[in-house]
Amino acid sequence: MFFESPGSLLWLALGVPIIIFYILKIRLRRLPVSTVMFWTQVLEEQNPRSIWQRLRHLVSLLLQLAMLALLAFAVADPYFFWEARSARRIVIVIDNSASMNATDVKPTRLAEAKRQAEQWIAGMRHRDEFALVAAGTQPQVIVGFTSRQKTVSSAVQSLATTDGPSQVADAVALARRLLGERQDGKQQEVVVFSDGRFSGVEELSSALAPLSGGREPPGTTDAAATSPISNATSQAPVKLQIIGTRAANVGITQFQVRRSLVDPLGYEILAEVTNASDQPVECRFEVDLNDEPIDVVPLKLDAGGKWSQVFEKTSALGGHLLATLKHDDALAADNTASAVLPRREIQPVLLVTSGNLFLQKVFEVNPLVKLTVVAEAPATVPAGTVVVYHRVAPDKLPAGQVFVIDPANATDLFAIGEQIANPIVTKQDKDSPLMSHVRMDNVLMPEARSLTPTLPEQTLILAEAVTKEPLFFAVNRPEGRVLVLTVNLDKGDLPLRTAFPITVANALHWFAGNKQDLRESLAAGSLATISSSDFAHPAKSASLLLKSPAGELKTLPAIERMTIGPLDHCGVWSIIEDPGSADLGKAIAPKTSDKTPTDEPLLEIACNLASATESDVRPPEELLANSTTASPVLAGLGSRPVWFWLLLTGLVLTTLEWVMYQRRVIS
């Protein structure tokens, strides 16, 4: 027998004072009585127990010493060699992805997985160590290795549902890395509770073998260590517990919206519905914008069939697009999908020009532009107005958004040089949104002027000639954005090219910032990178809150650029200002869902399941064939640690001593 903490045996030294006290106790309290004749008579009646009465003090001492010894040994945590050798280290992997929310197993697959995991945990033996890994959205170690049954059990119960994708393969790899960290001779294994709807299931299923004997539950299948999925530090076997049935499900597997390429007010919706069942189904697909139906499509889908369609719609107001699939099936999360359509704002443009028809018309044709044409620049410009200087630009460009075209004179942002006879664009910034869908390499630009930016560190060259002279550049100054295009519109062929209106549209879009950008709907479980320029309006608070579709709030740092997520629930996520932190430096208010932010959201992001893998909730047939519903063998009383029995014996002895004391003193 070995001891986990042999130093605790020093507690045995307490036996010395117990013996001393026992010896001291022999000197009893003396009490004079008028006669002992009655006591003699009383005690004579108890003569049959006299031997016991003579011994009971000694027995009491022995009991007390035994109790001390048992407690000391219990604290020392003894264990047998065979006990240490048969100990197990098990990682329980529970798939809490979207498909585990299916209700074909009541109440849900995840609840059933938890129940079965609890059975495994109930079979936990002394010196066994369990860990818990969640396999939904992102593999995550919920609880590291612990031998405390209650800890693992409560972690299992607290495992939350997600609408994210299943990451069982990564979770198994993570579990094996966990197991691989320690090698102390314990049996190691990974037990996966999943519906089998994850990537890599084919690799896993190809390595599955039925279990035989042992303590493992018959409903578990074993993946050999040679499986590609076991490409991790540890070679621990994987056991897969299949949860679920081959239930039918129809889901929205695509729902995206984008701006129309031809209509500035228009938008296009791409919707796809997949029938992940073995039977044809009939259902109805509805699209609402701000709770107003904009389209309804009755669907007839064959078994395993798909339907997709692009809807072209128009709206300047924007709002929330909600697609609903009217069909009662196993998984509810994929029966709705949402998207956020930002409002289209009218942009005021002040064109200062002596006259250029192309330039004027390119703005006029844009329905989102409110154009004002003047010959001379006014003294003040309304805030938010894009000022377009053609040829003549003031020496100091005004604050705000400024577009300078074919400048004839120098300004505070650039110096002007000699004419460039026939410059050819040899390099353009393809990554800039200003050059999106624009090609200038074959555009003639006679009489362009050589420009030298005065703020090179804030200047982005969008197009430059072969002589490295900038022809089109942007300056991102604090007072406002500036674009400079040195092209003679009267002599060049740029106005005749499609690049011209696209460049102007890109410029207007750039000036407007990202406010009107249509952010695509994300797949549930994704991360999103946002910056403050994406916000609908500047944030006033020192801190921000991320509001989930369910209304839960999470504090975000108020920094320029951040990554949020994983956004693991379907619906519209919002970034709002923290009403409890209006001033910089003020303490962040506690996160409570009853908080009612006063302003409209700074940013909204739609998340949809949109995953054919998750919508198909049917477990692979070969896995189902190997699965049974038998329960794992529970650990019996014999699985308790030695210290438990020692403590129990000590408790019994304490009770015995207590009874003896009661009989001795109080009867």
Place this chain on the structure above:
Amino acid sequence: MLFDGDFLKKLEYLSLISRRVFRGSILAQRRTKQMGGGIEFADHREYTPGDDFRHLDWNVYARHGDLLLKRFQEEEDLHVYFLIDCSRSMGFGNPPKFDLARQVTAALAYIALSNLDRIGIIAYSQEIIADFPLTRGKDRILSLLRFLEKLEPQGTDTNLGRIVNSFALRPQRRGLAVVISDLFDPNGYERGLDLLRHRTYEPHLVQIHDPAEARPQMLGEIELVDAETDSVRKVTITERALREYRKVFDNFQAGVAGYGKKYGLGCTQTTNEVDFEDLILRMMRTAGAVS
């Protein structure tokens, strides 16, 4: 001081009460079993030659023609012996039982002396340790009180039987023997009382005990020290043992009362917490001397 002026006043009060009502009850002026020159008619017997003609019942002879002689109860002054237990067990209690025993002895003796009876006191423990000889007359009360006051609990082994044996061998007249004791006699109190009865004494018991003896409260591991023998007994006193003890003690008390009842003896059982005058009055009431 055990016997002070107040005590004497109380004795006088008790003697006044007893003088009016005590006749023929407990003490003094008692009818003896001897027939003779008394005035109270007892019964008839047939005339035999030589009898005193004055005692013939002429009325009966006139009616029936039978010669019957009238017999009368002879009255005599009573001899009262007080056997007071001076064993160390009598020093137990608060106040000690011995104090009450001496007060009761003094009170009864005063009443007897007031009724012109003769009294004697025998103090005993394992043997007779002091003797107040037979005396008569109220003027002897002070010496009696001095005698009682000098007594102290002593002795190691109470044995009433042995005491009575030596007491009864004395050449003295028979009379009332008042035994004042706790009767905690390891050899049994019955033998002594039986001897008294057999020697034609009329025993009267005054048994005194302390409430702590009747209902002890101690619990646990205890060394019990016998007040008389100084013997030590290690006992573990439990609630159950206490219950047993109370049962045994109650049985003992009931045995004493039963003994008195069985043989028609006067028996007074009391605790040491009562006042002696209350006890005397109670004895009188029990005897029907006062209402």
